[in-house]
Amino acid sequence: MELRRAILARLSDGVFHSGATLARDLGRSRTAVWKGVRGLVGAGLDIFAIRGKGYRLAEPLELLDAGLIRDSLDAEAARALNRLDVFFTLVSTNDFLLREARPHGNVVLAEFQTAGRGRRGNRWVSPPASGICLSLGWRFESAPDSLMMLSLFSAVAVLRALQCCGITGVGLKWPNDMVHEDRKLGGILVESRGQIAGAVDVVIGLGLNVRLPPNVGASVDQPVTDLASIGGAAPSRNRLAALSIAQLLRMCRDCQAGETPAYLQEWRNHDVGRGRPARLKLPDREVAGRVLDIDERGLLIMQIAGREQRFSSGELSLRLGA
């Protein structure tokens, strides 16, 4: 993995590097370099290999840098942060923090997750260095009333980070998918661990597409998009990571203090579902109707066969039409 990271760091400028030069600089054989490149391609990266010229990334990219991210945090976030780690490969950033005894204030990022997770065993697919795969741990000493809303508020925090980068026009699909023109831009998976009474450890996982290679859509079961497609140039991944971390840390503190009405209002302002026909997949059945709103506890309100119903769980798919 170290070799793959080293190769990617060399190729990140988007110009040709010969296999011989890479092998010499990295102190490895040309075959090892070739295998490393093949591994990166297998993970979903777009790398050209041309005889006589060498290897080149289709698009230049920016690798994550823990020092750079830490230095970009505002003072408030820097105080709230306990530890920040950047890995090239992890199975899943959420799993990594969930295994820690006390993940409070810890942030972990990975260039690549071998088994990134979404809800209920869904996979989160993201080729190396194409997005933000980030998890943040927080301990609520006593579960706040708004704990269930954390997954909605986390999406609002990420929207705020995007706005700081000048990216607007991103909507929210209940409970926390970030979408642009009905294509998925990112998602959040919150996992908590705790006993019935007492402190709750929460891990907030964020997956955000920054610049996806063109072939990635084929391996995902729904329409996807990335920040580079919706905002022109892709923002700096390190800056975006720092802004997301700062906003998520602030949101956790606001949640603990009960200062959440603004988050709920912002969520509603960005709701792309309201008024639209939709289906909701539940564990044992599927319902169809029209999305009305969310309530003050974050539950989805749908009109189904003339009746108003509220849901705490399920996978929502919106359809076109009025």
Next chain:
Amino acid sequence: MDIRKVKKLIELLEESGIAEIEIHEGEESVRVSRHGSAAHAVVQAAPGGPSVAPAGPETQARAAATAAREELPEGHVIRAPMVGIFYESPAPGRAPFVELGKSVRAGDVLCVIEAMKIMNQIEADVAGTVSRILVRNGEPVEYGQPLFIIREA
């Protein structure tokens, strides 16, 4: 249905002086009735699907079942800390976190309750043996609803 619960129902019946108790739990129901001084129990499994009973009696039966459960001396009750969907396994197709009769340690994950894409791992707060699983995979649960009974080691 747990034989200890039936025994408890019989005791309740004998103490109370009422003639008959019937409770429904998932696909199972039990009716305990008194004939003279002797009590006997009839346990039956409903033929598929949840049993449908008129609202009044069912509510009473539920109340009785809850009362019986509250008083069950057999173990430590793990309750839902929140509203959501109960999942017995980390993902569809994966093995359940715990099974009936398995021993658990304090801190072991028993189930996941999901609400709004927050997956809450519910941990055991005592060590012991899982003696009852009171909810089925994919069912919605209410705040405070009993999920498991653990017979403490």
